[in-house]
Amino acid sequence: MAKDFPTRAENYAQWYNDLVIKADLADNSAVRGCMVIKPYGYAIWEKIQATLDKMFKDTGHSNAYFPLFIPKSFFSKEANHVEGFAKECAVVTHYRLKKSDDGKSIVVDEDAKLEEELIVRPTSETIIWDTYRTWIQSYRDLPLLINQWANVVRWEMRTRLFLRTAEFLWQEGHTAHATKDEAIEETGKILNIYANFAENWMAVPVIKGVKSPNERFAGAVETYCIEALMQDGKALQAGTSHFLGQNFAKAFDVKFLSKENKLDYVWATSWGVSTRLMGALIMAHSDDNGLVLPPKLAPIQVVIVPIYKKAEQLAEISEKAEIIKKALVAKGISVKYDDRDTQKPGWKFAEYEFKGVPVRIAIGPRDIENGTVEVARRDTLEKETYQMTDIDIKIENLLVQIQDNIYKKAFSFRAENTFHVDTWDEFKDQIEKGGFVFAHWDGTSETEQAIKEETKATIRAIPLNNPQEEGKCVYSGKPSKEKVIFAKSY
RNA sequence: CGGGAUGUAGCGCAGCCCGGUAGCGCGCUUCGUUCGGGACGAAGAGGCCGCGAGUUCGAAUCUCGCCAUCCCGACCA
Structure with missing residues (x-):
């Protein structure tokens, strides 16, 4: 957290x-x-x-x-x-300012009034x-x-x-x-x-x-x-x-x-x-740990953080980091190697996590010894040790997976929060709880207005290719041919 | 534009009742030890206490006025 x-x-x-x-x-x-x-x-x-x-x-x-x-x-x-x-x-x-009479401030020059105002x-x-x-x-x-x-x-x-x-x-x-x-x-x-x-x-x-x-x-x-x-x-x-x-x-x-x-x-x-x-x-x-960005729009897609005690270690790690960075950049991936000595690794982890960087690679002395890197993904917060072989391909695939996973997560969330209601009581109840609420509507502006006044929900959209089905307006009881999406909105 | 709250260090706040040298945490600077999930110690720097009047020997603190910001409503991509 x-x-x-x-x-x-x-x-x-x-x-x-x-x-x-x-x-x-x-x-x-x-x-x-x-x-x-x-x-x-x-x-x-x-x-x-x-x-x-x-x-x-x-x-x-x-x-x-x-x-x-x-x-x-x-x-x-x-x-x-x-x-x-x-x-x-x-x-x-x-269109003009001037000094005030006492010379201490700037005021609007009333003589410079526009003939026709500009919006x-x-x-x-x-x-x-x-x-x-x-x-x-x-x-x-x-x-x-x-x-x-x-x-x-x-x-x-x-x-x-x-x-x-x-x-x-x-x-x-x-x-x-x-x-x-x-x-x-x-x-x-x-x-x-x-x-x-x-x-x-x-x-x-x-x-x-x-x-x-x-x-x-x-x-x-x-x-x-x-x-x-x-x-x-x-x-x-x-x-x-x-x-x-x-x-x-x-x-x-x-x-x-x-x-x-x-x-x-x-x-x-x-x-x-x-x-x-x-x-x-x-x-x-985004989640309670901060921003989560889809790889395709993240300014930094991969951040590399070195973990070291001595300058010689950093030199060795940097060499490896630069190799990885070069391979990733060649694949069109935006990489930041953060070798600042002014912040600690833990601080950097928290920082990039909060800023939603999709993938973090950590390289420490242990990795130098083992020929590995530690890879953490922002969307699931999972950490895994990768062998260096084909690291660029593995990271490229991971970014695709993350993009996909984020979409699926958002898609299931929407599916779980989309409801169909038939009665006014159900409607009011569900609108209060939130989500997309499909309900029959008689097609009149008055009904929409009344629903808005009573529940603060508005019709967000009448979906394209909406299935046609006979029903009764959830508010007025008048006949309706299709359900429309109600929700509270931003 | 209505209702509520708040203005004190870069940020977050305490102090205000009950007037008397302006404080805490984070951040910042320097040095040392640290470094695989927001390190620790020591020493520092930093304030027209929102603005303006008033009361008082003395105002962050009391009184009046103003300004600004935030939250909640009406309006909206």
Whole structure:
């Protein structure tokens, strides 16, 4: 057990907060609600970025960059969109500071008021669609497949590192298509990329689904999502892909001439994942000993710790460590050989364990004598002595096993915490206990709202390819054709 | 924006009732012994006690005001 660190059972929220800070992932900043992402945390984000970026490019998307500031007037063009974001926008009103009259401080220069206020982007649909109008004239300009990596600001009341911060990093894809079908296909393609990334890189099993009208993105016709289940039984939306119909094209007058020489509005999608994925990654796998990272996203996959008394021993151990490191690096594995003399081996063990490094190799005098190394895996905390022969292949295989094991563990957890209920009493009871709760729903917004008010649970998703079955709404008793997933969520 | 709590060394806290030289643990620095799961000893460094007024011979401590942060709610990726 790590020092001064609560267990999940004692206090899950505290466990998460402490973990993020003590594992050196991020910190609160001088700015309320905004975080500092520290090098170790940012290294994970960079791996997430690199992987997704390649996936986007492999499917024909290009990166671009649009302004941080959006003229206020743009927001009023799409009515639903305004309503969705108005309450959490940061607004720039002035462009100059000056010395105060007493010369002691800096104040806003009231003479430097902006003609039109600028909104710090909470998302970029408006500025992007205003730009797309000038880019798109013909069906030959389509599809337009753009992604941007950016920061956005949503002025949240209550914030939590990675899960909800006032400023966060994300990618937002914005595409334009000639046909409705093509746009819908795009949202599905992206949803599959997200699900593939979540499951095969983050080792987090997700459910692909569609959002209920209440949970839909402001301005979208349909919102698709991937939902993950955290260890405390709460759901976390890990990514969204929106079919925007012609809403933004109409609002920003983006038309194109088709092959048949007919003028029509283009069809749109937008989709994104954010630094919130870091929260999902942390909460999905970590334990009471600290962070557990899937090998594919761990900044350090293997750490080598020497155990020695005298300088001559260290020299011998270092020689062996460097051989191992070289062999592993040749296989594309990221290795850190920590030969710092300033910390003790035990201290290092605890440190790397807490930071979730998947594999630790310890080499001591005994190993030099026997031609072995001690290998410890973070996910199971098991230690084993390996012969040096084919050490690179053994470690490579071990990393694959760990990735696999972490996913399976998360998958069984979800399976054990997924429930089907038919009565309102069962429903309330199970929601209180946590997990994904499948229940019949009459399809109305009013029922969803009422359930939310009474239990704090929302519809997380209506799964894609959901089995159709006749039933009665768990709340209203009205007829229903399928069960949907309810849960409390982040 | 409502309800609750807290601001004292880098971090975590005690001291405050009952005013009188600002303390403990961790961390940090130096030296020595240690080194296969967070070592031990010795010697050090480090404070506008959140900010501003007031009461008092004297305020971390009492009074008033302000500010900030955290937790719990309403809002949300």
